[in-house]
Structures are given as structure tokens and as C-alpha cells.
Amino acid sequence: ALDRAARARRGEDGSTEHFLEGIDVRDPEFEDWLALERQSWFARLEEAGFEADLAPRPAPSEARREASQAVPRTSPPAAPQPPQSLLRQEDEGGWRVAMMPPVILGGDPAAAVLQADVQRALRRALVETGDLRLVDMAPVALGDLGAGLAGGGLLARLPEQVHLSVQVRVLADHSYLRVGIVLQNPADNALVWSDEVIVPRRESIGEASFAMPLIVRATEEATLHFLRRHGTEGAEAEGRIAAAVASMFRLARGDLDRSEEILRRHLDRTPTAQGYAWLAFLNTFRVGQRFNPADAPLIEETQHLARRALGLEPNNALVSALVGHIHSYLFGEFDYAAALFEQSLRVNPAQTLAWDLYAMLHAYAGQPKRALAMARWARHLGAFSPHRYYFETTRAITGNFSGDHQTAIDAGQSALAERPDFNSLLRVLVSSNAHLDRPEEARLFLERLLQVEPNFSVASLRDAGYPGLDTEGGRHFLDGLVKAGVRKH
Template sequence: MQLTGPFRVTGPDGQDWTPKSRKAQALLALLATSPNLLRTRSWLQSKLWSQSDTAHAGASLRQSLSALRRALGEHVRVLEASRQDVSLNSDLVCVLWDEEGSHKAGEFLEGMDLADPEFRNWLQFMRRGSGSPALMPVLADQFESRWKVVLTLDEQGAHPPLLQNFADMISRALREQGELELTENANDNSQDRLVTVTIGMVGGSEGTASVRLVANDPRLNRQIWARTLPVSVDTQDEHQNLALLGMAFQLQSELTRYLAQSRNLLGTDACPPLVLGAAIPRIFSFQPDELNQAALMLSDAMDSRNAAQFLGWQAQIAVINLIEQFTDAPEACVESGKMLAAKAIEMDPMNSVVLSTAANAQVLLERGNAAAGADLAKMAVQVNPANPLAWWAFANVAIYAGRTEDALRSARVASRLAARTPLQFWCEFQLGLAAFKAGDIATAKQALETSACLAPQFRPPRRYLLAIYADLKEHDKAVHVMAELKKLEPEFTLDRFVNDPLYPVSLVRQKKLLTWDRYQDLG
């Protein structure tokens, strides 16, 4: 296989076996440039069919493999495929890159052009380093290191103890992210990408000041995010502590979002990707294809540094698959989710994200067994009180344990910490559930409406809003939200909503609001 100049596949006798299909050529090139000539099916799908959902991408890959086998004819044995991987037989294939280090043979994959944006990004990146195998760059998914973050404490102002405590809080939040590496070397000149975070104090009137937090990308000379928070120097009340905790989580969220998008910024497509930044939105989409894609992403990118978090998020996927009835094998789903949660805890029992996802799995996979996850949720809050997912898990335990006031209080904390972050819709939903359980319908309604507004494709809050609107006899709103549910859930019917004991509105069922007379006028 010749990769420099026009792509060519030739047999031992010099006969041309190059597939006519550009997709088939691209598929072979992706395999030929891979470690051990092997890639997972999900990775290949992400490069050649990135704009398709999982089901269509999988079908397209199978069709391309079939066409490729036909094109290879008597040499079909060079291509090997299992349910998980596709590879080239290294005993039967010789991959040629411009071995003399010159450009006489032409550029890498000369003339090859596919419409898929992910393949174009990969091709552009590879061409920048083409010339000889020794000079080929390391692909983003093969990076041995993570993004690095430098925390700088500006102590020119007064009250360094307050700043130091805040810096410790931020360090804990960033370390838990799993794909970032904290360093003290702001002058790091390695190939690793670097961002800086400066924590300072801005003076104010007597007894007051403001904490200022600034994140920068020094290589691009770009400010990523900044925020200033007024604080009381002499007293540390609960409101101020929550505001500082929320500021720490907002920084983590903004860094994750920026770094996850960094390959689309000037000159940064070579940096290691943040898998969680791409996987978590897919998880919270509550769409089966997106959940499957997220699970594959987490599985493919797992290594010893992020394994605990990735296993925890896979346990969360098992929870969603069970509750949303996306699985045809619920018992196997339960066992798999519990196993993933247990392995995550075993690998990192002091990470609040791991503890939170494991707590949710223990409670919800056991169909509301609050005792199963109570200790994990409590420990998650203690380990990192700046993590809204920890408070979410604690509220979840309290809801199922019947401790309504604890649930409502914890859900309010989660909502405040997650404000102005991508997790706000998720925490507003939990606040809505806790308030609904506590009988505070006004708060429940407002929180669920906010969650639904922030996430137009998110079904769970709309289910509870349907029950609330019907109970309050707000007919037009009930009809509207029911129409939204029908679009989001093709199998949705009022009969299923009212009569299916497995339909995921257990708290509505507990409140005995699922009587047909409440909904019969909705049509």
C-alpha cells in the first residue's frame, strides 16, 4: 500500500488492486497508519461517518467492508474484522511512506478528498507531518500525556489564606476531571498543550474584596474565561462558600468545553482530545444511539489514568438504558452497571465523580434502593463539595429514602453549583423531582420548566410537567408538552403514561396522580 502520492494497492506481481471507491481507499489508509494496523469499528465510524448516528454509521462500515473484500479479490486475507475491530494482516501487507524522507513521491494521500469533516481534519493533520515514517506525528488519540493546567496564585493583594483555600478547591476540581494534568511549570516548552489559571484578589471597601479568576491559552494568546466574585473578607457564610464552590466548578466546565473544542481552533488539532467533553453531552441526550456512541468512545479511549471515571460514566449509561427501557436484556443491564460501578470504586474511591456515578448506579439499578448508594453519595459530597453531581447523587438517595427536606436542600445546592454550566439542565431536573416529592409544586414546576427549556431534546422533565399541568388543570400547557413528548418518544401514548408500571415517572405514581380521569380530556 503506497500512501505518499496517489493511493495505490498493488499485488506481489505489480498488478493494481486499488479499490475504486474513495471510502474504501480511505478505510485502508486509516488502517495502514494505525498502531499494529488495527482500529476499533467505532473509531473508523467516527472518521468516515462522523455526521451519521451510530446505527447508520455501523451499517455503512459493514457495507464498505463487504465492498472492500470484493475489491481485494484473491488478496482478501489481508483484511481481518471482528465484532469490535478491523485490521490488516501485518504478515501480508507492506505499507510504503516516502522512505527517503523527501517529497519526490508526492504528498500524503495525494488527491484524496472526502466530505466527512473528521476525515478531513485527520488528513490535514497527517499531511503536516508526512515525509517518512519516523517523522509522522502522533495522532490525537495516541497521546501519552494530557492537557496541562498551571495554577498561579497572585498574592500581591491581601488575604492570601482565602486565595490559597480557593486554589486548593480548584485543584481538587480539576484533578477529578481525569484528563487534565496540573503542573507548576508555566514555562513548559514540551509538545503538550498548556493553559494557565490565575487566582487573584481585587481590593474593595473595608472588609470586602473580590476574587478574580482568569483562564488563558498562552500559545494562542487567548483568554478562555474570566469571572470576578465579591466576597466578604471577615466572614465566611454558607452563601459565599457556595458561590466560591460554584465558581470552581464553572471554571472546570469552561476549561473542559474549550479544550474539547480545541482541535477546531487554529493549529490545535494535534492536541489530545478530551473524551469526556464529547461523551457527556451524548450521555445526557437520552438518545439510545448517542448513548451507544458515548459508551464506545469511553471504552476506546480508556487508559490507566482515566479508567475509574470512564467506568463510572459507563455505569451511568447502564442506568439510563434501564430506566428509559432502551435495553432488551434488563437483567444483564443491571448486572453490567453494578459491575462497572464496583470496578470504578475499586480503582479510585476518592474521586467524587466516580462516587457520584456509582451511587446513582447502586440506587437506580436496584429500583430505588436508597441504602445501596447512601454511603457513596455522602462520601462524594465530602470529597468534593464543588461537584454538583455529588449533591445530585445525595439528593437522589434522599428522594428514595423519603427524606424530602434533605433531598430538596441538596438539590438546591446542586442547582446553584451548576448554574451557567452545561449541567444546569440536569440539576434543575433533580431540583424539580425533589420539590415534587416534597409537595412544593410551584418550585417543581419552575425547575422542570427551566430544565426543559435548557434541553429541548430532554424528555424526563416533560413527563413530570405533563402530570403537573394535568393536575393543575392547565389544559393548553398539558397538550403542548404531550405533543413534545410524542415527537421525542415515537412510542409515547397516554395509555402507556398512565398504565405502564415501568414508564419512568415513579414519583408521579407514588403521588397517585396516574388516574385516567386526569388525562382523558387531553385526547
Template sequence: MRDCAPLIRISVLGPLRVQSAEGLQVTPKGAKNQALLALLALSPEMARPRRWLEDKLWSTFGPEQASANLRQALSKLRTALGEDADALMADRSSVSLDVSRVTVDLHDDGLPLDLRTELLEGLDARDPEFEEWLRMERADLQARLSKATPKEAKGILINCRASAPDGGAGVIMADVLANQIGENIAEQIRAWRQANDPDCPADLPVSDLSLSCDIMKTSDGHTVFVKGMHLPTGRILHSKLQTIRHLEDILNPDEAMSRLVFEAADVIIGKLPQVLDSSRPESRATALSRLSMYRMFSFERNALREAYSLLRQAHELDGNGIYLAWSSMVRMIQLMELLEDDREALREEAIALNYRAMEESEGNALVQALISKVRGTAQRDAAGAFELAETAVTRNPASAFAWKSLAEANMMKGDVSAAFDASARARAIARSSPFKQWWDMGHCIIAIAGGRPQEAIEAGEAAARAAPLSRPAHRHLLALYALENQLDKAQATAVKLAKIEPGFTIDRIVNDENYPVRTLRNKGLLEPIRALL
């Protein structure tokens, strides 16, 4: 995965556009200068020999004049890039862009969904060699677009299988557990569960996934074995053993059983794009949404922008309301982290996405959990947020997302004790998630609100370990360390924040009323930081 540090973004789909690492528009002027940047951006490893570039842009000039023209164009490109000029590198033989600092929409965002999209629209460098290169690049893009034209999203078919040696209640409980995992998958992607029922006709369509659950009696209870397999290839995507004392624990799952269900669904979804046919829209949408979550939970400005773009593409491929709900959450993070200038526009869009998500995925517990946050924060509807969160937990008690939403809804109601308990449960269920920092950070804030600094530090440190560039984690740890008189740790955290957050100062976190540490400010926990001034 690409580092989440700010990146220069070059857009070649449509007219050429360049955005600096600071978010400024720095598209160079002049067709030749733009063409030079495009040639580098679309080249392997973003590098080309000088002579190759000269042949493409100044093919009718002599070698000396072409070389001089290239030097002049490079100078103008560096001027346009400003503080990011060192991302453009050149020596006596070659010119390149720093691949660790530059993203290109065609490569990083995937193929556009609109077949009418034109590569480098309107760019005319007035050189026959460049025109031929551009013609071939456009033809290649159109061929790839035609090949990848999405089909209708029919959904992933999941066959749920259950067995128990003593039959009866054991088989029923095994079937319940397999279906719980299947339901958790179906909340996050378009999927259908296929019953393993003898009354069904024998000529059922072949499933994509098999979810099997076997229950065995042991001397001290039962052992459950769950397995997820991609049927066409026989690849095992996930398997796990779990000991339970009573079969009824499946009906009223504790943290361990909930974690078994949540982890199985999460691992299987993460591996699905590797085994499903990539031409299927639900497969591509799943891959895009999964990547968006990695970007989203970095809490970085450019990464959040990319997450929103990926979710938009996922929804265009497969009109599933869950992608709108996640898009609404991205807008909420941007709003709360003060990452964009027009905060009112973010709030209005989050609310609009909220309503659309509900319309398209009514009854989806994950959608209800996600939009509960928006309902409470953006719309200031604490009662509505609690109702949605409570419904989500009732429908899916194995969802870490549902329990987190209930924790936040209880916070809005002022019931800090209930919020802490719900958050602790959510965190325990999501312990193995690659995005565990989402729950750790939420628990840190709730622990602060409940006057539990040690629990807050433990959760904040866990979030910082899982996401070292997470600004929220380090902001809250700074205040917590200062509160506990651990000034060396507080100072080290302030130094790290200054590296990962442009414009951060200790004075700002203490005195800027708009700085995103509302819980710390409301609890009067920012004052100890003054010892570092």
C-alpha cells in the same frame, strides 16, 4: 452538533453493518448492494454521480447494462432499508444518502483504536475499479491510524498561581481557590496540579494550563479574579470576577463561590480539546468524553448508545476510571428509561462498571458521586449510596454532581426535605452548565416527591427549554399541567411527546406500570391525565 433524532447507522469498520432508525439490523444482502452503500457512505457529502458509481461497480459492462444494474441495486437497497428508504435519494444524474439522517462510524465515532481494524472487512464486489478504490481507502485509514497512534497518557499539567496585594491570608486564600478549580478539573480528566512554590527547582516542565487567582481588597469586602490560560499559546480559556464579603468564604463556600469554581472548571475542560495537541491521549479522551455528555444528556436511545461508545474509546485511550463511572451512568439511564430490551444485562453491566471505576479512581469525588446513583438504584443499597454521596460532598463541596448525588441519596432514605435542599444547591451551582437540564430534571422529580408542584413545573420547564427533545421533562410536565388543571398545556405536551417518543400514548403513561414515571405513579399524580383521554 447533530440532531438527536433517531438515525440510520452505517458501520464500515470491520464488516459492513447497517442499523435502522428503529434499531433493527437492515444490512443489505449481496456484495454489489453492500459496495454501493459503502461507496455512498464514504463519499464527500455522501453523494456521487451515477456514472461514477457505475464505473466503480460495473466497469466491465456497457453503459446501458451498468445503468440498469445500478437501478436494480438501488431498488434492493430501498427494500432493505424499509421505512428508512427515503434516506436513499436518486435523480437522473446522482445518488446520495441524506446526511441529516445517516451516521457512519468512521466519521462520527472517530478513528478506531486497534491498528488491525480493517475497513469493509470481507467485502468483495468483484470489480477491479472497486477493488482499487477500496485499496486506497484502506491505505488512507492505516496512514491516519499510524499517525494517531496514542502515546502514553501523562496528564495535563496545571500551574496554580495566587496573588493578593496585602499578602498573608489573602495569598493563602487565593492559592486555595486556584487549587479548588484545579482539583475540579482533575476529577474530570487526567490532570496534575503544579505548585507555584519557591522551594521547587526552577527547571520545572512547562505547564499546559495556568490557573491564576488574584484577590483585591475593596470597601465592602474583596473582589476575586480567576483566570484560566493555555500557556503554550497564551489563549485565555476563562476569566471571571466575583465579589465576596469575607476571605473565609473561600474555605466554606456558599452557592456563589461554589458556582465560580464549578463554572471555571467546566468551561476550561470544554475548551481544552481546542488548544491541546490532538495526538495526546488525554486530549483525545477529553474531547470524546465531552462529546459523550452532550449525547448522554439528550436521553435519546441512539444518542445514549453513541455516548457509551465514545466513553469506551476515551477509556481505551486513557485508562481513567471517570470514563467507567460515566459509562455506568449511561447504562443506568438506559435502564431507567426502558430504552433497551435486556434490562437485567444493563443492570449487571452498570454494577460491574461501578466497581471498576472505584478501583481505577479511588478517592475521586466525581466518581463517588456518579456511582452513588448506581449503588442506590441498581444495587438497592440506600446506605451505601448515601455514604458515597456524603463523602463526595465533603471532598468537593463545589461539585454540582456531588450535591445531586446527595439529593438522590436523601430521597432513597426518605428525607425529602434534605433532598430538596441539596438538589436546589446542586442546581444553583450548575446554573451555567451546558448540561443544566440534568440538574433541572432531577430537581423537578424531587419537587414532585416533596409535594411542590409549582417548583416542579418551573424546574421541568427549564429542563425542557435546555433540552427540547428530553422525554423525561415532557412526561413529568404532562402530569403536572394536568394536576394544575392547565389542560391546554397538558394536551400540547402530549402532542409533543407523541412526536419525540415512538409508541407514546396517554393511555400508556396512565396505565402501563412499567412506564418510567415512578415518582408520579407513587404519588398518585397520573390520574388527572385521564381528563385528556
């Protein structure tokens, strides 16, 4: 009824966009749910009436956005006082993905609960990317859904601006639960990607954690679909975050410069929490790889960017994880950083980067075995990620710190195949090979490291503020470097 009313008076000021406005239960889980539902509600109202009129509509005024936090920022806020045409253009930015009604087969209540958990986690993961805007399609009767799937009718009724649909499918029988996620191109119903996970019912009671790797991969495949379709440079018009991150994780100096250029242009046009957080995170690469000889101004800027990011979206799991790493890696504020990581994982347990960066915090704080366990889980979640070498790097570092040098070498060599000049990997491989009494291998990796970092020494590592060196694991790491022949000064 509210959708129909919105279609009838679209453009007029009304209260229908504020889902459950005034409700205050003071419960964190309810607040998380309410924020997500308001986001979906707002997206539905924005799309209401698309069959009759696909013309873009004026965005809600900034005054209304600032007056009520009930209006979710599914797209970034525009800069202060731009022309109305620019407001509309920025509000329509991002790649649009339709969240289709689920398919639940088997008539089992457990399947419906599982589907709701998976769909909620998937929706959250897609929104957190910063580039994907969801069009949440209202549920329909099973008969209508079946007809739509068979004849393409439901996909055919999507708005023209939507170029990807995502659907959760759950099948239950007496012994197994099967969860699948399907990505399709609405233009021709072509399959973009699909996968599924099957689990015995006794292992799925009460949680959907077994589906987390599937959710992670579906989110990554959705972003990769648009990057492949437009190319990294062409994608910048609507997916600036994705384009910047793709460049950032290539790690070369030129790639970091390119990523920074994209992010700063993004922040000039649409200052978003993800933009600030990723730019702050990029600076940790510059500090860690010692690309910038004068780090103090860079670190000060990073602190400012992290503060801005958290102020804009304090409950975004990705933002919390990136900011947590800033405070852990650069400032050694482990208690504060740990609280941010815990918050991130409460909001989204499928946030791979949160697990990975939290693992590094435990290594820095002197808990290397727990760090390695977290790193293994992050690597499991991100097994198909385009940045999986980064997760392998964490597994290598935490393996070295915990004394599991074979794991460190296996993970390090796997990551080195993708990033042959990544100095963090080379340092670990030098240390771990020395600890395993492989002097020839340690010497070869040290030669490669000195080509990347000609003046590398234990003292330079300390001068750069590398965290965790005074823990037992950190001293073990340094002992391996010295044993391999790394200069102390």
C-alpha cells in the same frame, strides 16, 4: 533541592518521586491532603528540567506503580504489557493545564488562607475530570511573580505541551474579599476566560463555600476550551471522557451509542475509574428512558462497571457520586448510596453532580423537601454548565414530588427548551400541570410524551423500576399522571 537532583539523574530509579513516603497519620483529612500533594509532587518531578529537554520520558514501569500507592495516577494506567512506546504515549495523554502560582494582594492573612482553600478545591476539581493533567508550577517570590505577569516571562517558560494556564487571584481589603480565577493561553497570553466573586468579610469567615460556583465554572470552561478548540470528534484523541460526556448528555439514542463507543474504546486503551463510572452512568439513561427492552443484562453489567470504578479510585468525588447514583437509582440501596454521596461531598464540596444526584436519592427515599433544597443548590452551582438542563430536570422532579408544582413547571420548561424530547421532563410537566388544574397544558405535554414513549402508562413506569413511586411524593407524582389521563395499565 530534590527537583535539582531529579533533573540531574532523570530516568534513574530514585526515591524522590514518593513525597513523604512512609508517613501514616491515620487521619482522613490528612490522607486526602497527602494524596493531593503527592499528585502535585509527581507532576512537578515529571516536568522537572523541561527548559533543557522537552523530549518525552519513559513512564515509570507498571511494577513500580503497583509496588507503591505513593505514585499517584494523574494519568490512567496503561493496559498490561504493552510496548514501551505505547506506555509513553498513554502516559502523556490528556490535556495539560498549568496551575500557576497565585496572586495575593492586600497583605491579609485571611486572604492567604482563602487562596489556599480555593486553589486546593480548584486543583481537585480539575483532576477529577479525568482529562486534565495538571502541571503544578512551584511558587515563586512575589517580585518574580509580578515580573512574570507583567512581561509574560512565567507563561513563556511553560512546557510546550501545556495549552492552558489557570491562576487564582485574591484581593483583600477591610470590608471585602475578592476571589478571581483566570484562564489563559500560554502561547500568546490571550485571555480564555475569567470571572470573580466578591463577598463581605463577615460572610466569608472560616470557609470558601461562596467561591464554589466560580470553581465549578472554571473547571467547565477549561474543558470547554479544549472541546471548542478541537471539536468533539477531534478532542477524542486526548479528551475521550469529555467527548463521551458531551455526547451522552444530548440523550438521543444515537448520541448514547456514540458516547458508549468512545468510552469502550477509552477503556480498551486506558482503563480508568472515570471511564468505568461514566459508562455505568450511561446505562442508567438507557434503563430510565427504556431504550433497552431487556434490561437485566444491562443492569448486571452496570453493577460490574460501578464496582471496577470504585475499586480503582475510591476517593474520587466524581466517581463516588456516579457510583452512588447507580446504587440509588437501579438498586434502591439508599444507605450505601448516601454514604458514597457524603464521601464525595467531603472530598469535593464543589462537585455539582454529587449534589444533584444526592437530591434525587432524597426524593426516592421519601424526603422530597430536602431533595428540592439540594437540587436548588446544584442548579446554583451549575448555572453556567453546558448540562444545566440536567440540573433543572432534577429541580423539576423534586419540585413535583414535594408539591411545589410551580417550581416544577418553571424548571421543566426551562430544561425542555434544551431537550424537547426528554421523557423524564415531559412526565413531570404532565403531572404538575394536572395538579395545578391546567388540563389543556397537561394534555399537550401528554401528547408529546406519547410521541416519545407510545406505550407509556403507570404500570410501565413501575415495570421499569422507577424508584420512589411508593413514597408520598411518588404517589403524588402518579396521581398527577392519572389525573391528566395517563393509563394505569
